[in-house]
Each structure stands twice: as C-alpha cells, then as structure tokens.
Amino acid sequence: MLSSMRAQQSVGKSWFFLTLGITCLVLAPVTVLVWHAFQGSTEHWQLLLNHVLPVAFSNTVLLLIGVGVLVTALGVGSAWLMTAYAFPTRHLLSWALLLPLAVPTYIVAFAYLDILHPIGPVQTWIRELLGYTSPRQFRLPDIRSLPGAIFLLGFVLYPYVYLSTRAMFATQAASLLEAARVLGESQRSVFYRVALPMARPAVAVGVSLALLETLNDIGASEFLGIQTLTVSIYTTWVTRSDLAGAAQIALSMLAIVATLIMVERYGRRHQRYSQNQRSHPVQPIALRGLPALIAMLLGWTPVIIGFVAPALYLLSESYKHFHLVGEVSDQLLSSAWNTIHIAFIATAVTIIVGLIVAWTARTVRYGQKQGFIIALSKFASIGYAVPGTVLAIGLLSPLVFFDQSLQTVINWFKDTPPQLFLMGSSAALVLAYVIRFLAIAAGGIEAGLARIPPSIEQASRLLGESPAGTLKRVHLPLLRPALGAAALLIFVDAMKELPATLMLRPMNFETLATWLYAEAARGTYEEGAVAALAIVVAGLLPVVLLARSQLKTTRASFKG
Structure with a gap:
C-alpha cells in the first residue's frame, strides 16, 4: 500500500512538472518580448513616441472604444429582444444572430471594400435610384476609415456579447422582473434597472472577448x-x-490588454450576483402588427450586415471565378491543404496539452502547493489574451535560439550547413497556435471535468488506479463531448488565424488566410473570394453546434 501511494505521488509530481513546463513555455514569449523592448536604444523609443505610437495608439484606443460601444448595444439589445419579446422568425433568429462568428473580421472587410466601392453594387444601385450617373455626383462616405472599421468590426464581433448576455437573461428569475412591474416600473425601466445590472458580468465577459479580437x-x-x-x-x-x-x-499593446482586464474587474469588485434557479423563466411578450415588424427588422439587421451580405458576395465572386476560369488554381489548392494540415496538427497538440493542464488542476495534490498549481493552470491559459502579432514577435528569439543550439549539437557529430529547424518549418506555427488557443482547450476540458462527480474518481483511486489510469479509463470516455467541442473550435480558429501566420510561416507557405490577404493586397478579389468562402464554410459548423448548445441550455435552465 505504501509503495502504491509513493507511485501515485511520483505520478502527481510528473503532472505538476509537465504543467510547470507548459506554463513556462506560454510565458516565454511575453518574457522575451519585455527583454527585447528594453534592449532597444533610447532613439528607438524617441522615434516611436514621436512618429508611430501617437497615431497608432490613438487609432487603437478609438477603435476599441467604438467597437466596445457598438458590440454592447448590438449584443445586449439583441439578447433582450430575443428574451423579452415573441415575434415571427424569433426561433430562427435566436441562432442566426450567431452566424457572424463564422466570418473573420478580415473577410468582412475584404467583402465590404468591394460591396461599398464607389462603383460597387450598393452605390451604383443608390445612384440609379436617385437619378445620378457618376460617382462624382453622389457617393457614400468611404468605408476605408476609422468609423468604417468600427462599423464592420462591431457587426462581426457583437455575437460574443449576445451569446453570454442571452444566456444570463434566459436564466434570470421572472419573479424579479414581475416584482418590478408590480411596483410600477415600465418594461424599459425593468430592463435598465433590473435585468441589465444582473447581466453585467456576462456583458463584461462578452465585451472583453470582442475587444481582444x-x-x-x-x-x-x-x-x-x-x-x-x-x-x-x-x-x-x-x-x-x-x-x-x-x-x-x-509591449504597448500588452499594456492595453492588462488595462482592459483590470478596469473590467475593478468596476465590479464590490458587486455580487445570485439567482433563484427554481423560479420560472422569463415569459416573452407577444408582439403583433407594426411592433412585430419593427422587432424583426431590428433583429435581422445585424445578421444581414454581419453575415448575409458578405456571404452572398463571396458566393457571387466565387461563381464568377469558376464561370470564367473553370477550376481552382494549384496554389489555392495547396493553400487549402496547408491550412487543413497545420490546423489538424495544432488542434491535436493543443488538446493534449490542454488535457494535461486541466487534469493537473483537478487531481494533483503536491504538498501545500495546491494553490500554486491552480495558479499555474491559469497562467498557462493567458495566451488567448495575447494578440497574434505580439505572440509572434515574442517567439522569434526563442525559436532562433533553439535552432542555433540544435545546429551546434549537430555540428559536434557532423559539419552541416546552417539550417532553420523550427523557423524554417511549420513547427513554429504549430507552437504559436498551441500557445494562443490553449485557453480554449483547457477551459473546455475543465468544464467537462467539472460535470464528472469526484466520487467516480475517488472510487477509481481506492481500487488502486493511478491518476493517469483514471484519466484514461474513466474520464476520457466521459470527456468526449467536451474534447470534441474544444477541438472543433480550435481547428476553426487555427484556420482563421492571420497575424501569427503572416509573421511565422515558412517561405513559400500559404494558408487560406494568407492567400486571401495577398489577393486582397493585389486587388484580385475573385480568387480571394474562393479562399474566403472556404474559411466561412468551415466556420459555420461550430457556430451551428454552438447555437444548438445554447438552445438546449436555455430550455434546461429552469427544469428541475
């Protein structure tokens, strides 16, 4: 028995050190980034402060403020509309409002640059309607502007707020809202004074995710x-x-990320939220006539702008390409294969690493260091808060150092010409994807583990099973839904990832995202539309599954 306990303690230490290594790997880019930033001369800082940071910083802050306001208005408004009112197409709209999540921001910008071009379909139709014949006589404000960026990003990213806020509204006890109505509050006042304050944590989470994107x-x-x-x-x-x-x-961007997180947490530091799960859910008010029509228009507008219009554009441009060319270029097919190949490998590795982190946080008891282990699991998941460009810059030096060290070791045995083992291969991309999307894997698996009663694990351990054996024989079969959902989200996010891919991809290595980026830079929209359409189609599956999950959650919120 004593030897069995010692073996289990040894296994526990192994899990601990694995998680410690993963955390160090995640934190390494940020540490190296800080070191590089302060290695630069004061002339660098002076140049940045005078010519780069004022414009870039102000544009970024204004963009974040504008997008934050717009996604809050769209997300919260849509969530309350779906919760408090019943009107035609409401059931369809409840999941259709998530569809913009399938369209990356750069694809929406790519589509609307052509849709809203002065000689594009929208402005041409408006001029014909008004009797004008030339763009000089009438043209809409240029979409290539800061307000244009706020508008497009807001209509793509609002589902983050809608998803979290709708779930909160759906689980609020109707008795609280009814009590407010009995006390004489109007429907508008109930929303602002009761429902919205209770949903503030969910709104904050959704807005934070939108701003990070x-x-x-x-x-x-x-x-x-x-x-x-x-x-x-x-x-x-x-x-x-x-x-x-x-x-x-x-480093300036990381300061903004840290500020966003601290401000959000500071703003609700003294607030506590609770709810009575046994109460009946909110009953929507049935709308008829003109109010129902207005509700439909308000509900479908974000979907049309954020998904339907760009999707129809991509379909049209792809059809034109196939009609004129009749085939897809070999380079595009190669990019599609690269995308699927690299996303599959990154997904598999990220799931394995996330499983290690989540399982360690659940099972390891290493002396008095339980709190330290939990902190390690949290630090291992910060990669999602680090923008892709920041992560890529932080990884450059560690990757080069590894390549040089490996080259030195190889040269001890045989002289070979210098090679780039990681930087010259797709391994650098896989590493960046794993660090960036580890939070999705670890969070999803932790949520799945939380649904498994500890008694099952305790019974397995009492029967002499090791932590690894318990994970393999007991938990993995029960974790299949959580593992599948996390893998699907990571796979699609890896397919869409652009900033890190642009900076870390090997020479002559294109993904669908980088191919689209290059085609847009050249102004060749037809073949770029094919790549964009492939990314959107791939993103639809997790959105549909997410919508189904949300529907099930809403129906089950007040059962039992």
Missing part, C-alpha cells in the same frame, strides 16, 4: 487603411526588420 485584428485594419498598434508591429518587423521597435510597440 479587435486588438488581434490585422487584416481588416490594414484593408481599411487604419494604422493600429497591430499593423504597426507587423510593418515595423516585416518592412523595417526592426525587432526592438516591434517589441516596444507590442
């Missing part, structure tokens, strides 16, 4: 001509080969 964006901002910090990092490194300058700008 905004910070990570590079394609949409560059397509729309907005010099953000993300674009400045890319141009500083790629155009000027200035690693120190890029690191300094990246």
Whole structure:
C-alpha cells in the first residue's frame, strides 16, 4: 500500500512538472518580448513616441472604444429582444444572430471594400435610384476609415456579447422582473434597472472577448487603411526588420490588454450576483402588427450586415471565378491543404496539452502547493489574451535560439550547413497556435471535468488506479463531448488565424488566410473570394453546434 501511494505521488509530481513546463513555455514569449523592448536604444523609443505610437495608439484606443460601444448595444439589445419579446422568425433568429462568428473580421472587410466601392453594387444601385450617373455626383462616405472599421468590426464581433448576455437573461428569475412591474416600473425601466445590472458580468465577459479580437485584428485594419498598434508591429518587423521597435510597440499593446482586464474587474469588485434557479423563466411578450415588424427588422439587421451580405458576395465572386476560369488554381489548392494540415496538427497538440493542464488542476495534490498549481493552470491559459502579432514577435528569439543550439549539437557529430529547424518549418506555427488557443482547450476540458462527480474518481483511486489510469479509463470516455467541442473550435480558429501566420510561416507557405490577404493586397478579389468562402464554410459548423448548445441550455435552465 505504501509503495502504491509513493507511485501515485511520483505520478502527481510528473503532472505538476509537465504543467510547470507548459506554463513556462506560454510565458516565454511575453518574457522575451519585455527583454527585447528594453534592449532597444533610447532613439528607438524617441522615434516611436514621436512618429508611430501617437497615431497608432490613438487609432487603437478609438477603435476599441467604438467597437466596445457598438458590440454592447448590438449584443445586449439583441439578447433582450430575443428574451423579452415573441415575434415571427424569433426561433430562427435566436441562432442566426450567431452566424457572424463564422466570418473573420478580415473577410468582412475584404467583402465590404468591394460591396461599398464607389462603383460597387450598393452605390451604383443608390445612384440609379436617385437619378445620378457618376460617382462624382453622389457617393457614400468611404468605408476605408476609422468609423468604417468600427462599423464592420462591431457587426462581426457583437455575437460574443449576445451569446453570454442571452444566456444570463434566459436564466434570470421572472419573479424579479414581475416584482418590478408590480411596483410600477415600465418594461424599459425593468430592463435598465433590473435585468441589465444582473447581466453585467456576462456583458463584461462578452465585451472583453470582442475587444481582444479587435486588438488581434490585422487584416481588416490594414484593408481599411487604419494604422493600429497591430499593423504597426507587423510593418515595423516585416518592412523595417526592426525587432526592438516591434517589441516596444507590442509591449504597448500588452499594456492595453492588462488595462482592459483590470478596469473590467475593478468596476465590479464590490458587486455580487445570485439567482433563484427554481423560479420560472422569463415569459416573452407577444408582439403583433407594426411592433412585430419593427422587432424583426431590428433583429435581422445585424445578421444581414454581419453575415448575409458578405456571404452572398463571396458566393457571387466565387461563381464568377469558376464561370470564367473553370477550376481552382494549384496554389489555392495547396493553400487549402496547408491550412487543413497545420490546423489538424495544432488542434491535436493543443488538446493534449490542454488535457494535461486541466487534469493537473483537478487531481494533483503536491504538498501545500495546491494553490500554486491552480495558479499555474491559469497562467498557462493567458495566451488567448495575447494578440497574434505580439505572440509572434515574442517567439522569434526563442525559436532562433533553439535552432542555433540544435545546429551546434549537430555540428559536434557532423559539419552541416546552417539550417532553420523550427523557423524554417511549420513547427513554429504549430507552437504559436498551441500557445494562443490553449485557453480554449483547457477551459473546455475543465468544464467537462467539472460535470464528472469526484466520487467516480475517488472510487477509481481506492481500487488502486493511478491518476493517469483514471484519466484514461474513466474520464476520457466521459470527456468526449467536451474534447470534441474544444477541438472543433480550435481547428476553426487555427484556420482563421492571420497575424501569427503572416509573421511565422515558412517561405513559400500559404494558408487560406494568407492567400486571401495577398489577393486582397493585389486587388484580385475573385480568387480571394474562393479562399474566403472556404474559411466561412468551415466556420459555420461550430457556430451551428454552438447555437444548438445554447438552445438546449436555455430550455434546461429552469427544469428541475
């Protein structure tokens, strides 16, 4: 018995050290980034402060404020509309509002640059309707502007707020809202004074995710001509080969990320939320006539702008391409294979690493260091808060150091020409994807483990099974739904990832995202539309599954 306990303690230490190594790997890019930033000369800082950071920083802050306001209005408004009112197409709209999640921000910008072009279909139709014949006589404001970027990003990213807020509204006890109505409050007052304050945590989470996606964006901002910090990092490194300058700008972005998180947590530090799960759910008010029509228009507008219009554009351009060319180019097929191949490998590795982190946090008891282990699991999941460009800059030096060290070891046995083992292969991309999307895997698996009663694990351990054996024989079969959902989300996110892919891909290695980026830069929209359509189709599956999951959650919220 004593030997069995010692063996289990040894296995526990192994899990601990695995998680410690993973956490160090995740934190390494940030640490190296700080080191590079302060290695730059004061002239670098002076140049950035005078010519780069004022414009890039102000554009980024204004973009974040604008997108934050718009996604809050759209997300909260849509969630309350779906919760408080019943009208035609409501059931269909409840999941259709999630469809913009399937369209990356840079694809929406790519589509609307052509849709809203002065000689594009929308402005041409408006001029014909008004009797004008030339763009000089009438044209809409240029979409290539900061307001244009706020508008497009807001209509793509609002589902983050809608998803979390709708779940909160759906689980609020109707008795609280009814009590407010009995006390004389109007429907509008009930929303502002009761429902919205209770949903504040969910709104904060959704807005935070939307703003992190905004910070990570590079394609949409560059397509729309907005010099953000993300674009400045890319141009500083790629155009000027200035690693120190890029690191300094990246450090400024990390400061913004940290500020966003601290402000959100500080704002609700004294607030506590509770709810009575046994109460009946909110009963929507049935609308008829003009109010129902207005509700339908309000509900479907974000879906049309954020998904339907760009999707129809991509379908039209793809059809034109196939009609004129009759086939897909070999380069595009190669990009599609690269995308699927690299996303599959990254998904498999990320799931394995996430399983290690989540399982360690659940089972390991290492002396008095339980709190330290939980902290390690949290630090291992911070990669999602680090924008792709920042992560790529932070990984450059560790990857080069590894390649040089491995080259030195090989040269001890046989002289070989210098090679790039990680930087010259797709392994660098896999590593970046694993660090960035580890939070999805670890979070999803932790949620799955939380649904498994501890008694099952305790019975397995009492029967002499090791932690690894318990995981393999007991938990993995029960975790299949959580593992599948996390793998699907990671796979699609890896397919869409643009900033890190642009900066870390090997020579002559294209993915669908980088292919689209290159085609948009050249102005060849037809073949770029094929790549964009493939990414959107791949993103539809997890959105549909997410919508089904949300529907089940809403129906089950007040059962039992």
